[in-house]
Amino acid sequence: MDAIHTTKYLLHRLVITSIISFCLFSCATHKKVAELNTLPPVDLSKAALFTYGQDSMIADDFQFVFFKNNEDSVKALENAALEASINDYLKLYINFKLKVKAAYDAGKHQDPAFIQEFEKYRDQLAKPYMVESRMNEKMVVEAYERLREEIHASHILISMPENTSAQDTLQYFLKADSLRRLAINGKSFAMLAEKHSDDPSAAQNGGNLGYFSSMQMVYPFENAAYQTEVGNISEPVRTNFGYHIIKVLDRRPAQGRVKVAHIMIRHQEGEPQDETSKTYKQALKLYEELQKGTDWNELTERFSEDLSTRSNGGELPYFSTGGMLNSFEDAAFALKEAGEISKPVKTQYGWHIIKLIDRKGLEPLEMLRPLIERKVERNFQQKEMRQEMVAMLKEENRYIANEPMISKSLFYMSSGPELAKPNDMGVLFSISDTVYTFSALLTFLDKNKITLPVDSVRAKKLYQQFEGEQILLYEESHLTDKYPKYSRLVQEYKEGILLFDIMEEKVWVKASADEQGLKNYYQTHKDKYHWNKRVDATILDAKDQQKLDKAIKLLATKPISKSLIEGIEVQLNTDSPLNLQIHKDIYEEGSSRTEAEKVIDQVAWKVGTYDLNYQGRFYHVIVHEVIPPKDKSFDEVKGLVTSDYQDELEKAWIAELHEKYPVTVNELILKQLIQKIQNTNE
Known part of the structure; x- marks a missing residue:
């Protein structure tokens, strides 16, 4: 799949999961459902939960989608909260179905680009599902035992x-x-x-x-x-x-899994990657500071060069053997007690200080099942699994081979076209009521650009490949007949892609292209886009007063710049990276800040200099300018305005859809469905 298709696939997945599976838990309160024991039973597999225009949604189908996308999040809910969750999801799902209905009415399901895209997704869904349906349990149990x-x-x-x-x-x-x-x-x-x-x-x-x-x-x-x-x-x-x-x-x-945090100092270009390097020495100083009791999170935020983790204390996901570089992994598993910290460990990326957060043994099979199943699905292309799958499908789908015809075909393939060709309509094998002829084999060879003759071993492999492909294609073409769950999944993806296309036309592109509409929206809602009071300030954060005084003198020698700040930090941090840190920024009232920069809220927001001790550190704060509150310009907030304008367009469009396709919810069916889901959840 090329980059464009990959991006669109991910966006489609995002739309599908965010709209189909999204369930609001903070909506307005709902009326309590009346006692249901006296209601006459209804077949929810046939009863319509709601209608929209001339279409309807079967109650059981809605229950399937609700549980598929919300099962984990609603397991612990009490009945009243679960009822609210179902009602919230129903409202969202009705809007989803209206948008899809609009896409069908606009003919988007007949667009060649849509058909090509959908067939690609359907093909991706089919093979993993076949593995899940046929071989999943055997492979899952085997994999778990090996774990x-x-x-x-x-x-x-x-x-x-x-x-x-x-x-x-x-x-x-x-x-x-x-x-x-x-x-x-x-x-x-x-x-x-x-x-x-x-x-x-x-x-x-x-x-x-x-x-x-x-x-x-x-x-x-x-x-x-x-x-x-x-x-x-x-x-x-x-x-x-x-x-x-x-x-x-x-x-x-098995050693189980560990969860660790790390502080990483990257190797510098041209620097030796051993204990003589400045990088190692810096890591060692940080380790020594940690041994003295310095706060882990503070050092991580200030010094770790893993940008993706330094804001959360350097935490990494749980991993098991084989999940990390060997040296990192060995050091992590060598830690025994939570909170224990390793000496600097070298990898190809730099030096790491590792802290153990938690370790777990092998979890029960049912906890790991989703992960194992996903990995088993990825193994489907492996030759051994494919052969086993074909063998199972032969038995299940009443495969019958015509051995004499197969032998003639193999002889023809290996001896050359100058021999008499077998009858094109001669049957090689059948699956249920479908026959596969020699002509189909020739089509397969032509499609794969195979020139005859080939040696006998190659001929046999080619025939096995042809036969295996036909058996798997037969299975794929009958999946929706055999497996209602798969049929629903295909339909869900089809509707998700249609939703993406109609949203792109009606909301996303429409809003982005409407420059005047964006500006009008900005002018009407200017009070939403506002700067609070701000200050332009420089913060000197020192370990002691002596280091702070030196930094103040050095900072006064030239106009404050990034290079001057970096030079001063290098000069004063030769023996410890904790000696001095300098921060220069524009700080807004009420905005989030790093721990070191929170000191800005401890001084008066007036032009001037301020010295204070804060959280055990010595600070010198220079307020260069006070910037009064003001509206943000259109250019500053265009992205946010576009998003808000899209929301407004979508709400207006949904209102139009409700008028075009009137929605009626069958309250009796809804009550019985709620009761059924509540009983299932107990």
């Missing part, structure tokens, strides 16, 4: 192009097998890897992969590793990278 153990292994890779001929494939296999025999007979596996492996990292690590667990390697590699005893070397195993031989060095119980 109990971690494997330490080395490998040698003999890489092989994807479309290698059968004869050349044998040569790659024999090379891998010969290296295996050398290793079994006593040659150093690491030396063989350094010399012969096509894995670029082998030259440095001798093929050592460290510890890993289930779902961290491609599936055939994982299988071979878990099936090989410690000290043994596997038979050559083929993956999409080539042939591997794997030596298992160790097995150990």
Whole structure:
């Protein structure tokens, strides 16, 4: 998928999840549902919950969508709150259906661009669903059991192009097998890897992969590793990278997962990446400050160069073995008690100080199931899983092979077109009531630009590929018939894409292109876009009065600039990065600030200088200018105005849709549905 399609796909997903799954919990209060025990039962699988124009929504279908998108968030709700949640979601979902209805009436579902886009999404949905439907449980249980153990292994890779001929494939296999025999007979596996492996990292690590667990390697590699005893070397195993031989060095119980925070100091260009570097020395000083009891969050916010985490104390998500660079991971798992801090640890990115926050053992299967299922789905393209899937579908869908016709076809493919061609309409195999002929095989070969003849091994592989594709395509084409859940999912995505397209036309692009409308909206709502009182100030934040006095003198030598500030900080922080920090900015009344800059609220907002002690530090604050409250200009807030204008256009459009497609909610059906959902939630 190219970048444009990827972006649009992500936007579609955002629209679908934000509109279909969004449920407001802070709306106005709702009337309490009356006692329902006396209501006559209704078949909710057939009853319309609401109508809009000439269309309707079945109650059970609404329940499916509600639970699919809100199940986790509503599990703990009491009945009254759950009722409010259902009503809120219903209002939002009705608006969603009205917009989709407008898209259909505008003919957007017939647009060639939409059809192409939708078919692409449907294809993406089909194969993961098939895996989930057929093989999910087997693979999930296997993966979970393997998660109990971690494997330490080395490998040698003999890489092989994807479309290698059968004869050349044998040569790659024999090379891998010969290296295996050398290793079994006593040659150093690491030396063989350094010399012969096509894995670029082998030259440095001798093929050592460290510890890993289930779902961290491609599936055939994982299988071979878990099936090989410690000290043994596997038979050559083929993956999409080539042939591997794997030596298992160790097995150990899973270490579980850890959550850590870190402070990172990046390597400087041209600087040695060892303990003689300034980067390491700075990291070591920070570590020493932490050992003295200096606040972790303060140092992280001031000095960590991981911009994505420094504002939240350097916290990283939970990870397990194989989830981080080896040196970082080893140091993290070596920490035993929450709050324990490592000495500086080197990675390719710089030096890290790591603090342990929490560690967990292997969670129960049901907690990990969603994660495992997603990873199993990604493995569907693996050859072994594909073959197993095809075999299962053959049995389920009444596959019948015409062996004589298959043999004739293989002979023709490997002997050349000069031989008599089999009957085009000759049946190779059937699936249920669908037959597949020799003509279909020829079409497949032509589509893949296969020139006949090919060798017999290649002919057999091509036929198996053709047969497998047809069986999988048959399954995909019947998914909506066999699985209502899948049918609903496809419909949900179809409507989500239509929603995106109609919103783009009616709201997003319309607002962005209406420059005069934006300016009119800005003028009408000027009071929303306002600067509070502000000050332009410089803050000197020092460890002690002596350092502060030196900084004040140095700052007075030249006009204040970024380069002057950086130079002063470098000069006064030679022995500790905590000696001095200088901040220069425009600060707005009521806006958020870093801990160090909160001192601005402790001084008078008048031009002048102020000295004070605050939170154990010494401060000198220079207020250069006081900027009175004023309206923000249109250019300053154009993005925010555009967003607000879009909201106004959308509200007006929704009102029009309610007039065009009158909505009627069946209160009796709604009450019974609420009761059903409440009972399900208990």
